[in-house]
Structures are given as C-alpha cells and as structure tokens.
Amino acid sequence: MPKTIAAEIPLRIVASFRRAFGQFLAVPLAVVLGFVLAAVLIYWADTTWSDGRVPSGFGWLGALLGDSGSLATLLSTVASSIITVTSIIFSLLLIALQQGASALTTQVTDQFLMRRANQFYFGFFIGLSVFVLVNLVTASGIHRPVFGTAIALVLTAVALCMIVVMIYNTIDQMRPRQIVRTIQRHVLAARTVQTGLLRRSRRKPRPDWPVVGTVRVEGSGHIVGIDADGLQGALGGLSPVEVELLVPLGRYLAFDERVAVIRAPAGEPPDAEAREKVRRAVLAALAFDDDRDLKGDAAYGIHQLATIGWTTGSTSKSNPDPVQAVVESLRDILFRWAAEGDVPSDPASALVIADAAPGEAIDAIETLILVSSESLQAQVLAEALRTVAALLPRVPEGWALRLVDVVRRALSSLGEHVLTRELEQAIDALAEALDERQHPEVARDLRVATARLASTLGALNSRSTRVPVQG
Structure with a gap:
C-alpha cells in the first residue's frame, strides 16, 4: 500500500465519524444518553421503595403495580413489545425512504437523515428500549422499580401515539416537493456558512x-x-x-x-x-x-436539485x-x-x-432547459425561461452575462418543442427582459428562432424535422 494512501486512512476515519455525527448520530445519541441518565436518577428515587419506605402520596402507585416479581413481568412484556414495534417501524421507514430514493434518486437520503425530527424519533425509540431494559435488569428482590415502571408505561403510551405522527411525517417527507424544499433550505443554510x-x-x-x-x-x-x-x-x-x-x-x-x-x-x-x-x-x-x-457546501445542494430535476x-x-x-x-x-x-x-x-455557488445554480437551470428538450416537456422549458426572464433585471452584471449565455445556448434545443401558448408567452417575456438588460442581439436571435418555430404550427413534422434547417 502506498504511503500516501496509508496516511489518509486515519484522517478518513475521523472525517467519517465527524460526518456521521454532524448529519445524523449526534441527536439520537444525545437522546439515548438522556434516557440512560434518567434511568440512573429514577433508580436512585426507587431506592425508597426498596428500603420499605413508601413515598408520601405514592402509596397507591406501589399497590397498583405490585411487587418486584410483578414489575419484572410487566417490564419484560413492555421491553419485548417496544423492541418489536421499533424494528417493524424502522423497517417500514427504510422501505419508504428506498421508494422515495428510487423515484427521485439517492439525493433524498441526505435531507431525510438531516431532519431533526427523524433524528429525535430514532433516538427516542432506541432510548426508550434502553430505559425499559435498565429498569428490567434492576428489578429484583432487593430493588423495586415502581417509579421506573410507571414512567416506562407512560413513555410507551407516548411512543405508540408518536408512531402515527412519525409515519405521517415520513410519508410527507417523501413527497417530491417536500424533498426539494428541504434541500433548498439546506442550500440557503450552507450559503450562510x-x-x-x-x-x-x-x-x-x-x-x-x-x-x-x-x-x-x-x-x-x-x-x-x-x-x-x-x-x-x-x-x-x-x-x-x-x-x-x-x-x-x-x-x-x-x-x-x-x-x-x-x-x-x-x-x-x-x-x-x-x-x-x-x-x-x-x-x-x-x-x-x-x-x-x-x-x-451550497453547490452540493444545487447539484442534488439538478440531479433530481434531470432524473424526473x-x-x-x-x-x-x-x-x-x-x-x-x-x-x-x-x-x-x-x-x-x-x-x-x-x-x-x-x-x-x-464564489462558484451562483454559477452552479445558473448551470443547473441550463441543464434543466436541456433535459426539457429530451423529454419534450414544454411546461418545464416555459418555467425555466420565465425564471431566466425574472432573474435578468435583478441579478448582478456577472450573473446576467451568464444567464444571457444560457439563453444563447438554449436556442440550439428550441426546435425540439412545439410552440405552445405557455411557451410562447415565456419566450416573449424573456426577449423583453433581454432588451431591458441591453442584450438586443440575443433577444433578436430568440425572436427569429421563435418565428421559425411558429412557422411549423399547423404542419405535420417529425421531431427531427420540426424546424427545417436553413441551407
């Protein structure tokens, strides 16, 4: 093994752990540690029952839950139920994630893992399982975990109610527009960094x-x-x-x-x-x-959006x-x-x-204009051209020049489309924006190309001959 590669291995391991904690593991582990700490504190509180002393006002609770043997049986049932439900629910969530990834590409996994709610759900169910198991282990002839069992029952009821919320949130997160909006928020946050x-x-x-x-x-x-x-x-x-x-x-x-x-x-x-x-x-x-x-890395979020756009x-x-x-x-x-x-x-x-991020976003729009010609999605092309038209009057000069170049290059693919009313309106708005930004030559070329495309309306043409090539 070359020395340079061997030297990289420890650094890559550290980077992998750092990435794992930054993206997902920090919150679940913090929740699990919170449950462990709670189990320790409740164990100390339960020593009053073990010493034969009944805490003031809680005699009814000890009578309701029974002796150590009854508590151990109850905790054993709760622990097995929680572990079984947790494994089933997590399997269903992973299947839902896989379905979303197959529909939109694997770019959806990052936004799924980085959601704080998802991290909390995973940590809560694992932490609750650990909490119940700790109380189960401590239940014996010399320790009676009354408070621990009561809290475990309450948290189990909360967990069962939480399953409904978690399933809905997961389904909602797998909606394409929700995925796109979440990645957009990550892009804006990364831009701040x-x-x-x-x-x-x-x-x-x-x-x-x-x-x-x-x-x-x-x-x-x-x-x-x-x-x-x-x-x-x-x-x-x-x-x-x-x-x-x-x-x-x-x-x-x-x-x-x-x-x-x-x-x-x-x-x-x-x-x-x-x-x-x-x-x-x-x-x-x-x-x-x-x-x-x-x-x-804001450009990475842009790349994810472009990949989803290209795939779909x-x-x-x-x-x-x-x-x-x-x-x-x-x-x-x-x-x-x-x-x-x-x-x-x-x-x-x-x-x-x-500063490469704005250029990456403009390049992504150019990519989506290209893919619209491959799939003949005139509505996508119209939306992209309206976006360019809306941006031109508002962006700095350097960005505007790049947008104008996108328009010039997009003319090559315009002949693949049928000139729908929506597309024609978008092109007219873009030509006006080009004139306003002092790029009349590109606006003229755009109008000429549109006129040629309009001349094919009412005539039967194949995709390859929709706009005749001038000799």
Whole structure:
C-alpha cells in the first residue's frame, strides 16, 4: 500500500465519524444518553421503595403495580413489545425512504437523515428500549422499580401515539416537493456558512503578482472544508504571498492534481523553503472526504436539485412536477442571493477564493432547459425561461452575462418543442427582459428562432424535422 494512501486512512476515519455525527448520530445519541441518565436518577428515587419506605402520596402507585416479581413481568412484556414495534417501524421507514430514493434518486437520503425530527424519533425509540431494559435488569428482590415502571408505561403510551405522527411525517417527507424544499433550505443554510469563508478572502488575485509556485494534493477526495483563519495565520509570518484556490469547495481532486497556486510580488519571489512552507500550510488548511458535506457546501445542494430535476424531467421518469419544483427552488435561491449582492471580500486577505455557488445554480437551470428538450416537456422549458426572464433585471452584471449565455445556448434545443401558448408567452417575456438588460442581439436571435418555430404550427413534422434547417 502506498504511503500516501496509508496516511489518509486515519484522517478518513475521523472525517467519517465527524460526518456521521454532524448529519445524523449526534441527536439520537444525545437522546439515548438522556434516557440512560434518567434511568440512573429514577433508580436512585426507587431506592425508597426498596428500603420499605413508601413515598408520601405514592402509596397507591406501589399497590397498583405490585411487587418486584410483578414489575419484572410487566417490564419484560413492555421491553419485548417496544423492541418489536421499533424494528417493524424502522423497517417500514427504510422501505419508504428506498421508494422515495428510487423515484427521485439517492439525493433524498441526505435531507431525510438531516431532519431533526427523524433524528429525535430514532433516538427516542432506541432510548426508550434502553430505559425499559435498565429498569428490567434492576428489578429484583432487593430493588423495586415502581417509579421506573410507571414512567416506562407512560413513555410507551407516548411512543405508540408518536408512531402515527412519525409515519405521517415520513410519508410527507417523501413527497417530491417536500424533498426539494428541504434541500433548498439546506442550500440557503450552507450559503450562510460559505459566506463567512468568502468574507475572509478575496475574489480575484492581484494582477501584477505572478505565479511562483503550485500546490498539488497529496491524497484524493472532495474538499469539504477550508481553515481560512489557520492559513492566514501561517502565511502572516512569511514574505508577501497570496494563495489562489483553483477549485471551489466540494470539488473532487485526484492524487497530484493542482489545488492552488502561489503568487508573490514581481521581483520578490520567495525562496524554495518559503514556498514549501506555504504549500504545507495550504494542504494543512484543506479538509478532504470521500463524500461532500451539505452543511457547508451550497453547490452540493444545487447539484442534488439538478440531479433530481434531470432524473424526473428526462424520459427516465417523465414526471414534470418535481422538475418544475426544482426550477422554482433555483429561482428562489438566486433571488435571495441576488438580494444579498456580491459577497464582500477582505482586501488584506492573502487567500483568493472564487464564489462558484451562483454559477452552479445558473448551470443547473441550463441543464434543466436541456433535459426539457429530451423529454419534450414544454411546461418545464416555459418555467425555466420565465425564471431566466425574472432573474435578468435583478441579478448582478456577472450573473446576467451568464444567464444571457444560457439563453444563447438554449436556442440550439428550441426546435425540439412545439410552440405552445405557455411557451410562447415565456419566450416573449424573456426577449423583453433581454432588451431591458441591453442584450438586443440575443433577444433578436430568440425572436427569429421563435418565428421559425411558429412557422411549423399547423404542419405535420417529425421531431427531427420540426424546424427545417436553413441551407
């Protein structure tokens, strides 16, 4: 085994545990530990019954539940019932999750696991089972767990009622629009985390500082974190340099791929030892993992939305409703980001990181325009074009240029469609938005293409000859 791969294994194990706790395990384990602590406290409270003392006002409870043998029998019945019900319910939930994943792709698993309610449900049922078993084990001739048994019965009744709520929530979560909206919320939350990183860096390198070194990764995986503060501190004690990351957060890199370049003032290049220190500082500041992290990587959520849109919008599923929900979510995301404006940068920062998330969202819209031509879903294309038309007057100039390029490229697929009224209205609105944003040439090309498509109405054409090719 190569040394570099062997060195990665402990780091990957730590990253896997960190990801597992961050996505799912933290809440269930906290709930289970809460039940264990409660069992310990209730055991101490039950010592009064074991000593032959009846707590004031609770004599009726001891008479109702009986002696230690009766309590042990009751707890044994409750424990077996809870464990059986828990295994059945969890199996049904996993089947529901599998059905949702088969309908929309495996992208649904992240949002299912990251829901706090789901985490609490899992922790509650497991914790309750542990709680009942602890009280069952302590029931003996010298210990009478009256309070523990009473609380176990009450919590069991709560658990049985909770099953109805849990089943409804699971079914509701598997609805395509609910899945899309949940991923959208995760994208917006990840953007907030990502914005903090971007504020501690700059968007563009200094144009008069040439490249004096290259940083290549010594392992492989997705970039899931950047310790900007640690890197700034490491660079502060060196000669003037800046580090430009060549790839965005979340990008996969193979062994020995370039991840960053080192820049320095012209005529003041750092020596070999200083460049090596910078290289080591950059690699130490980057965290890699086999999987992307939805909590801090907004582009990953965008990727999930685009994947759901492509799967459901193509002829693989031919279901226009989820893909329209994806387009609506992308529109809302971009409107919110546009309202915030470009992320401010730190002019004094020695770290250069490009803001790739808005471009990823625009590229996702372009992908959904393409898939609508493959499946002939004119309603999806109309929704996507209305989204572009609505965004053009509101977004910064750089985003607008990218949207205009999306329109120009989308013209290639327009001939696959029939010019429905909804599609024609969307195209007219888009052309007006292009004129308003001072892109009359693209608006003209769009109107010409629409006129050619309109000329085919009332004529019998196959899909491949719907719009005749000009000679």
